[in-house]
Amino acid sequence: MKVWAYIHPELNILCCALLKESIPEGIEAIEFEVESLDDVIYDGTQIRLKTQDEKLQELKARKLSELKTYVASLLAQTDYVIAKIAEAQIQNDMEEVEVLKQKYSAQLQQRKAIRVWNEQMKQAIQNAQNLEELMGIVIEFKGK
Amino acid sequence: MPVMKVGMVSDGGVKDADTLDGFHASLIPGANTIVPLNADGILDLSATSALINAYTIRRVNGNNLTADYPLAVGEEVIYNWNTTASLSKPLYIATNNGVFMMTIIAPYQTAADIAGYLNPNNTTYSNAFTYALAGSSDGSGGLEGGSDTCSNFFLANVTSGGITVCFISTITNMKFLIAIQRIARYTYGGALYILGSRWNNTTTAWTSLGTLTTTKANGTITVLIRRLL
Numbered sequence: 001m002k003v004w005a006y007i008h009p010e011l012n013i014l015c016c017a018l019l020k021e022s023i024p025e026g027i028e029a030i031e032f033e034v035e036s037l038d039d040v041i042y043d044g045t046q047i048r049l050k051t052q053d054e055k056l057q058e059l060k061a062r063k064l065s066e067l068k069t070y071v072a073s074l075l076a077q078t079d080y081v082i083a084k085i086a087e088a089q090i091q092n093d094m095e096e097v098e099v100l101k102q103k104y105s106a107q108l109q110q111r112k113a114i115r116v117w118n119e120q121m122k123q124a125i126q127n128a129q130n131l132e133e134l135m136g137i138v139i140e141f142k143g144k
Numbered sequence: 145m146p147v148m149k150v151g152m153v154s155d156g157g158v159k160d161a162d163t164l165d166g167f168h169a170s171l172i173p174g175a176n177t178i179v180p181l182n183a184d185g186i187l188d189l190s191a192t193s194a195l196i197n198a199y200t201i202r203r204v205n206g207n208n209l210t211a212d213y214p215l216a217v218g219e220e221v222i223y224n225w226n227t228t229a230s231l232s233k234p235l236y237i238a239t240n241n242g243v244f245m246m247t248i249i250a251p252y253q254t255a256a257d258i259a260g261y262l263n264p265n266n267t268t269y270s271n272a273f274t275y276a277l278a279g280s281s282d283g284s285g286g287l288e289g290g291s292d293t294c295s296n297f298f299l300a301n302v303t304s305g306g307i308t309v310c311f312i313s314t315i316t317n318m319k320f321l322i323a324i325q326r327i328a329r330y331t332y333g334g335a336l337y338i339l340g341s342r343w344n345n346t347t348t349a350w351t352s353l354g355t356l357t358t359t360k361a362n363g364t365i366t367v368l369i370r371r372l373l
Contacts, residue, residue, distance in 0.1 A: 001232055001357075003268075011345065014270040016295075018232055018355045022266035037261070037268050037295065037357060073286040140331045 004029035005040045005047045014042040052131070059134050063125045070139050071118045078107040113143045206367070209236035212352050217242075220370035227303065227361040234266060235369065237353040239314040243373035244353065246312060251363040252305040254330045258362055260302035261294075262321065264314075264343065264354040268295040272345055279337030281329050288335075296357075297321045297341045303358035303365060304328045311372075314350040319343035 003016040006029040016037060017023045030047050032040055038058075039049050050058070081104040088096040101108065121139065128134035162168070169178040173189050182188050194201045199218040206213075206223035215221060215237050225233040237244075248260070275298045276291040292298075299321075302308045305328035313320045321341045329335045343350070356367065 001230070008269070011269065011272070011348065013272060016268040017266060018263055018268075018357070019234055019266045022352070036359065037263070042270070069288060069290060073284060073288055076287075077285050138331070 001034060003032050003034055003037065003040060005032060005042075006030070007042065007047070014040070014047065016040055056128070056131055056134065059131060060125055060128065063134060063137065063139070064122065067118065067121050067125065067139050070141075071114060074114050074141055075111060078104075078111055081107045081111075110143070114141060117141055117143060206235065206237075206369075212236050212238040214238045214240070215242070215244075215369070215371045217371050217373060220368060223367040223369075225356065225365040225367055227358055227363060227365055231359070231361065232355050232357045233365075233367070234355045235353045235367075237369060239350050239353050241315045242371050244312045244314070245370045245372055246308075246310040247366075247368045248299075248302055248308045248310070248356075249366045250303050250305045250327075251365070252328050253362060254305075254328050254333055256304070256330050256360060257301045258303040258305075258358055258360045260299040260356060260358045262297040262299060262310075262312075262354055262356055264297065264319070264350045265348075265352050266355045269343070269345070269348075270295050273297060273341055273343050275339055275341035277337055277339035279335055279339075281332035281335040283332055294341070297343070298339070299323055299341075300325060300337050300339055301327045301329065301335075303360070303362050304330075305362060306334070312353075314353070316349050317346040319345070319350050 001018070003018060004020060004023050005014060005016045006023065006027045007013070008015045009024070009027065017029060018037075023029045032049060034040060034049065039055070041048060041050055041054075081100070084104075085097055085100050088094075088100055121137070124137055125134065128137065164178060167176055167178050169180055171180065171182055171188070173179050179187065179189065200216040202216075202219045204213065204215075204219065204221045206221040209221070213221065213236055221235070221237060223233060223235070271293045273294040273296060274291065275294060276289070277300055278287060278289040280287050299308065299310070300323070302323070302325060306326050308323055308325035308327065310321055310323040319342070323337070323339050323341075325337050325339075327335055327337065353369070
């Protein structure tokens with residue numbers, strides 16, 4: 001799509017008009033053809049399109065953040081197990097700790113699997129060489 | 145007490161008077177015309193509107209708009225947004241410190257999560273917006289949440305498929321958007337999200353409701369916007 005980028009004279013921020021008639025009067029805007037509205041940046045000296053590497057790094061950060069949120073939501077489902085074991089440990093009741101570990105061994109094993117998968121995903125995201133490869137990484141834990 | 149009916153006189157002498165107080169009656173609405181109920185008992189005003197004090201009952205076809213339309217309170221605009229033809233849809237609605245309700249219905253698909261945005265004044269403003277959202281994906285068993293800055297109003301996966309209802313305040317010092325959505329998700333099939341978004345600037349006027357944008361095509365999306373205040 002076409003956008004017209006300019007620095008807003010009062011707000012002093014980068015703006016992109018999606019319609020030519022939305023450019024404020026008296027403002028000189030630069031026309032760009034973009035795939036995404038996020039593609040245009042102001043780097044402190046000029047308004048320009050992001051480089052492929054900038055896009056890649058940005059998408060990596062977004063994917064890592066998405067992964068972090070997803071893993072947190074997976075682990076949250078069995079946090080009660082950790083809370084129970086931690087309580088027993090605080091009370092120095094090691095017998096109870098062992099009982100709980102036995103009782104919740106399946107949940108503990110799954111938490112371990114989630115963490116291993118999380119590390120593998122992090123590596124895959126960080127090692128991605130291009131946008132296509134990165135976009136092909138699906139954040140979905142299948143070891144449930 | 146005898147009752148006098150329209151079209152009759154007390155002595156029963158006149159029926160089917162040609163006019164009532166000088167106005168003709170017709171099933172076809174027009175200027176200075178009395179429209180009776182039709183054969184189905186419906187008051188059919190067709191393409192015209194009924195103005196009730198400050199409340200207008202009228203549906204406008206938004207696909208024909210090319211300049212900002214001064215939407216009245218109660219009036220609504222409907223659009224068919226072909227996202228294959230264009231990833232953006234200018235709404236062409238003048239706002240004037242109004243409050244609006246926007247309903248977006250997108251075709252159901254689970255191949256990808258597709259984000260959507262509302263760009264007020266048909267413009268992005270770098271990092272001038274913040275949002276917070278909470279929700280849960282089907283079968284995930286947990287709550288998801290997050291917040292971030294944005295360059296427009298983030299509407300989460302509005303164009304993924306499903307239904308989203310938004311309430312929008314365009315009041316200059318309170319430019320807010322609240323959305324409730326039941327949407328498709330590629331990993332889970334579906335999700336419920338509630339999100340609130342704020343344009344942090346309190347001085348810039350929101351004069352044009354703006355342009356909807358999506359990150360990926362997903363067929364034809366129906367958008368219905370009604371002015372509430």
